[in-house]
Amino acid sequence: MALFSRVSGSVGLITLQNPPVNALSAAVRQGIVDSVKRALSDPEVKSVVICGENGVFCGGADIKEFGGNMSGPPLIPMIHAIEAANKPVVAAIEGSALGGGLELALGCHYRIAHSKARLGLPEVSLGLLPAAGGTQRLPRLIGVPAALDLITTGRHITAAEALQLGIVDQVTKQSTVNAAVNFALNVAEKPLDARRISTFPCPHSSDLDALFEEAMQKVQKSARGAIAPVACVQAVRAAATQPYNQGMEREKELMATLFTSGQARALQYCFFAQRAVGKWRMPNGACWDTSKPRPVHKVAVIGLGTMGRGILVALAQTGLSVVAVETQEMQLMEAKQAVSGMLERGAKRRGVVPTLHNITYSQNIKSVAEVDLVIEAVFEDMALKEKVFQQLSAVCKPGTFLCTNTSALDIDHLASQTGNPELVVGMHFFAPAHVMKLLEVVYGPRSSPQAVATAMHLGKKMGKIGVAVGNCRGFVGNRMLKPYIEQAFFLLEEGGTPEKIDQALEEFGFPMGVFKMSDLSGLDIGWRVRKGDGLAESSAASQQSPRIRDGRRYSPLGDLLCEQGRFGQKTGHGWYQYDKPGSQLARSDPWLHSFLEGYRAQHGLVARRIDQQEVLERCLYVLINEGFRILEDGIASGPEDIDIIYVFGYGWPRHRGGPMFYAGMVGLAKVLERLEHYHQAHPDVPYLQPCSLLRRLVASGSPPVNTWKEVIKKVRSQL
Ligand SMILES: CC(C)(COP(=O)(O)OP(=O)(O)OC[C@H]1O[C@@H](n2cnc3c(N)ncnc32)[C@H](O)[C@@H]1OP(=O)(O)O)[C@@H](O)C(=O)NCCC(=O)NCCSC(=O)CC(=O)CCCCCCCCCCCCC(=O)O
Numbered sequence: 001m002a003l004f005s006r007v008s009g010s011v012g013l014i015t016l017q018n019p020p021v022n023a024l025s026a027a028v029r030q031g032i033v034d035s036v037k038r039a040l041s042d043p044e045v046k047s048v049v050i051c052g053e054n055g056v057f058c059g060g061a062d063i064k065e066f067g068g069n070m071s072g073p074p075l076i077p078m079i080h081a082i083e084a085a086n087k088p089v090v091a092a093i094e095g096s097a098l099g100g101g102l103e104l105a106l107g108c109h110y111r112i113a114h115s116k117a118r119l120g121l122p123e124v125s126l127g128l129l130p131a132a133g134g135t136q137r138l139p140r141l142i143g144v145p146a147a148l149d150l151i152t153t154g155r156h157i158t159a160a161e162a163l164q165l166g167i168v169d170q171v172t173k174q175s176t177v178n179a180a181v182n183f184a185l186n187v188a189e190k191p192l193d194a195r196r197i198s199t200f201p202c203p204h205s206s207d208l209d210a211l212f213e214e215a216m217q218k219v220q221k222s223a224r225g226a227i228a229p230v231a232c233v234q235a236v237r238a239a240a241t242q243p244y245n246q247g248m249e250r251e252k253e254l255m256a257t258l259f260t261s262g263q264a265r266a267l268q269y270c271f272f273a274q275r276a277v278g279k280w281r282m283p284n285g286a287c288w289d290t291s292k293p294r295p296v297h298k299v300a301v302i303g304l305g306t307m308g309r310g311i312l313v314a315l316a317q318t319g320l321s322v323v324a325v326e327t328q329e330m331q332l333m334e335a336k337q338a339v340s341g342m343l344e345r346g347a348k349r350r351g352v353v354p355t356l357h358n359i360t361y362s363q364n365i366k367s368v369a370e371v372d373l374v375i376e377a378v379f380e381d382m383a384l385k386e387k388v389f390q391q392l393s394a395v396c397k398p399g400t401f402l403c404t405n406t407s408a409l410d411i412d413h414l415a416s417q418t419g420n421p422e423l424v425v426g427m428h429f430f431a432p433a434h435v436m437k438l439l440e441v442v443y444g445p446r447s448s449p450q451a452v453a454t455a456m457h458l459g460k461k462m463g464k465i466g467v468a469v470g471n472c473r474g475f476v477g478n479r480m481l482k483p484y485i486e487q488a489f490f491l492l493e494e495g496g497t498p499e500k501i502d503q504a505l506e507e508f509g510f511p512m513g514v515f516k517m518s519d520l521s522g523l524d525i526g527w528r529v530r531k532g533d534g535l536a537e538s539s540a541a542s543q544q545s546p547r548i549r550d551g552r553r554y555s556p557l558g559d560l561l562c563e564q565g566r567f568g569q570k571t572g573h574g575w576y577q578y579d580k581p582g583s584q585l586a587r588s589d590p591w592l593h594s595f596l597e598g599y600r601a602q603h604g605l606v607a608r609r610i611d612q613q614e615v616l617e618r619c620l621y622v623l624i625n626e627g628f629r630i631l632e633d634g635i636a637s638g639p640e641d642i643d644i645i646y647v648f649g650y651g652w653p654r655h656r657g658g659p660m661f662y663a664g665m666v667g668l669a670k671v672l673e674r675l676e677h678y679h680q681a682h683p684d685v686p687y688l689q690p691c692s693l694l695r696r697l698v699a700s701g702s703p704p705v706n707t708w709k710e711v712i713k714k715v716r717s718q719l
C-alpha cells in the first residue's frame with residue numbers, strides 16, 4: 001500500500017509501503033493512484049513528494065505477480081497521471097530505484113537521490129524490457145547511447161553517475177525525504193511544462209542507423225540467444241525515431257512478446273532461485289536461519305597455483321588479512337607477482353587502492369597458526385591432501401575451520417585426517433576464482449552447521465553465490481559434467497566432430513562447447529582422474545577391450561590425445577589447434593580429423609551423420625538425468641541448487657533457467673522418452689538409463705519445478 005500524509009504545511013507525502021523493497025504490487029499501485037488523486041484534489045497541497053518506507057524507494061514491479069493474475073491499476077496510466085499533474089511531484093530516492101521504481105521516478109517532475117542510492121532498469125535480466133515508459137522516457141532524458149547502455153545491460157548505477165547522466169537533479173548525503181520536501185516547497189509554483197520527460201524531443205546523433213546497427217550487433221554477440229536485449233534495442237530505436245505515443249505502442253508490443261516467453265519465465269525463476277540457495281538446509285534439518293556463522297578475520301590459502309592465486313585475490317579484495325603458503329619457491333615468486341598484478345589491475349578498474357598489504361607470504365605451514373579459516377588448494381592428489389590436513393590439524397589454533405578446494409575428492413575422508421572433523425567443509429571455487437561467482441560449499445556427514453554457515457557467509461562476503469551441497473564424487477557440478485563429456489566422446493566415435501558438437505552447444509547458448517571448454521581447462525585433469533580410477537590404461541598395457549570398462553561402454557579418445565601430449569590450450573593442441581601454447585583462439589585441426597578417421601577404422605566404427613538435435617538431447621538429457629539422481633540422493637536439496645550451480649559455474653544459458661528448469665520446459669515426459677530411446681540404442685551406457693525420480697515425476701503428472709522438493713521428500717521417505 002501507500003501512505004498519504006501532509007508535511008511542512010503544503011507538501012503531500014506519499015510513502016510506498018511493501019517490505020522489503022516496496023515492490024509495486026497491486027496494493028501499492030492502488031495506494032499510489034488513490035494518494036495522487038487525493039494530493040491533486042486537496043487545495044492545501046501545493047507540491048508532492050513520493051518516497052519509500054525503510055530507506056528503499058522501490059525495487060520495481062512485484063516479480064511474484066508476473067506468474068499470476070495481474071489485477072490492480074496498471075502502471076503506465078498511473079505514471080502518466082503523475083507526469084500530467086499540475087502540481088510538482090518530486091521523487092525522494094533512497095536505497096534502490098529499480099525497474100518500475102525508476103520508471104515511476106522518471107514520471108515525476110524532479111528526482112532527488114541519496115548519495116548511497118542505486119538506480120537502474122534491470123528488466124532485461126528478467127527477460128523483459130522497461131515497459132512502463134522506461135524505454136521512451138530515458139532516451140529523451142539522457143540521450144540514446146547512454147539509455148541503450150543502461151537498458152540493454154540492466155546495470156545498476158550510483159547516484160553520482162545518475163547525477164552526471166542527468167537522471168537525478170540533486171544528490172544529498174542528508175535525509176533524502178527532508179531534502180525532497182524542501183525542494184518541493186521551493187518549486188511549488190514553478191511551471192511544469194519543461195519537466196515532463198515524455199514531451200522532450202529525443203536527443204540523437206546524426207548517424208542513428210549506424211548507432212543502432214552497432215548496438216544490435218553488440219547485444220546479439222553477448223546475448224547468446226537471449227531475446228530481451230534485442231527487444232530493448234528495438235524499443236529505444238522507436239523512442240529515437242517515433243513520437244512518444246507511437247514509441248509507447250512499440251514498447252507495449254515488444255513487452256507482450258517477451259512477457260509470455262519461456263525466456264522471461266526462466267530468468268525470473270533464476271532471480272528467485274539465486275535467493276533461494278542462500279536459504280540452505282542440511283539433511284539433518286540444520287539450516288541458514290538457525291546456524292550462525294563464526295566471525296572470520298584472518299584466512300590462510302595453501303597452494304598458490306591457478307586456484308590458490310584467484311582465491312587469494314578474492315580474499316584480499318574483501319579486506320581480509322590472508323596468509324598465503326606455497327612450498328615451491330619458484331611458484332611462490334611467480335604467485336606473488338601474479339597476485340600483485342591482479343590486485344593492482346582490479347583496484348584500478350574499481351578506482352580503489354590495491355590491498356596488497358593484506359597478504360603475508362610464507363613457505364612454512366606453521367605460519368597459519370593464528371588464522372580463523374584455511375582454504376587448501378594444493379594438487380588434486382588425495383595422499384598430498386591427507387598430509388596437508390594432518391599438518392593443519394596439528395598447527396592451527398583450536399576451532400580453525402579447515403576447508404578444501406578439491407574438485408571431486410571425499411570431504412569426509414579429509415575430515416577424518418583431522419582432530420576435529422566437524423570443522424571441515426569443501427569450499428569449491430571455480431576458475432578463475434576471483435571472477436567466477438559460484439562457490440559450492442560441500443558438507444560431509446560430520447561437518448557442523450556452523451562450519452557450513454561460516455563458509456557460506458565468507459563466500460557471500462567475497463561476492464560469491466554459495467550453494468550448500470552434500471559430499472559425493474564431484475559434488476553437484478562435476479558429477480553432472482562427467483556423463484555430459486562422456487556422451488560428447490561417444491558422439492565423436494559415432495561420426496561427430498568437435499566443431500559440430502561445440503557448435504550445437506554454443507547455439508544452445510553455452511559460451512563454449514564441451515571440447516573448447518576441455519581444451520581450456522586442460523585435458524590432463526580428466527586423464528589423471530581416469531588413471532586414478534584405473535580407467536585410462538595405456539592401450540598397450542590394457543588387458544581389457546579399449547572401448548569397454550567393467551561391462552560399460554568407454555571411450556579412450558581423451559586418453560589417446562593425452563598420450564600424444566595434447567593437453568589443450570596449454571600445449572597448443574587438444575581437440576583443436578592453437579597458434580602457440582597458451583593461445584586461446586581454437587582452430588580446426590586436420591590432424592584430429594584424420595586421427596578420428598583412423599580410430600574409427602581401427603575399431604570398425606562407421607561414421608554416421610549426427611544432427612544438432614541428437615547432440616543436444618544426448619549431452620544435455622544425460623546431464624539432466626544425473627541431476628535427478630543427485631536430487632534423489634539428497635546431494636542437492638532442490639532443483640534451484642543445481643540450476644544456480646550450472647548457470648553461475650558452467651555457463652548454462654541463464655535464459656534457459658538451468659538444466660532442471662529446462663527439463664521442465666521441454667517436458668519431463670519428453671526427456672524421459674528420449675532417454676529411454678537412447679538407452680535402448682546404447683544399453684551399455686548406464687548414465688542414459690532414466691533415473692527413478694524422473695519416472696516418478698512423470699508418473700505424477702510432471703508437476704512444476706517449484707513443487708519438486710515435495711515430491712522428492714515423499715520419494716525419499718519411501719526409500
Ligand atoms: C532491490 C534489490 C537490489 C535488493 O537487494 P537485497 O537487499 O540484496 O535483497 P534481496 O535478497 O535481493 O531481496 C529481498 C527480498 O525481496 C524480494 N524482491 C526483491 N525485489 C523484488 C521485486 N521486484 N518483486 C518481488 N520481490 C522482490 C527478493 O526475492 C527477496 O525475497 P526472498 O526471495 O523471499 O528472499 C534486489 O532485490 C533486486 O535487484 N531486486 C530486483 C529489482 C528488479 O529487477 N526490478 C525490476 C522488476 S521488473 C519491473 O519493474 C518491470 C516493470 O515495472 C514494467 C512493468 C510493466 C508491466 C506491464 C505488464 C504488461 C504486460 C503485457 C503483457 C501482456 C501479455 C498478454 O497478452 O497477456
Ligand SMILES: NC(=O)C1=CN([C@@H]2O[C@H](COP(=O)(O)OP(=O)(O)OC[C@H]3O[C@@H](n4cnc5c(N)ncnc54)[C@H](O)[C@@H]3O)[C@@H](O)[C@H]2O)C=CC1
Pocket residue numbers: 302303304305306307308325326327328331376377378379380381384388405406407408428429430431521
Ligand atoms: N584448475 C581448476 O580449474 C580447478 C581446480 N580445483 C581444485 O583446486 C586445487 C588446486 O588446483 P590448481 O590450482 O589447478 O592446481 P595447481 O597445480 O595450479 O597448483 C597447486 C599448487 O599447490 C602447491 N603445493 C603442492 N603441495 C603443497 C603443499 N604441501 N603446501 C603448499 N603448497 C603446495 C603446488 O606447488 C602448486 O603451486 C585442486 O584440488 C583442484 O582439483 C577446483 C576448481 C577448479
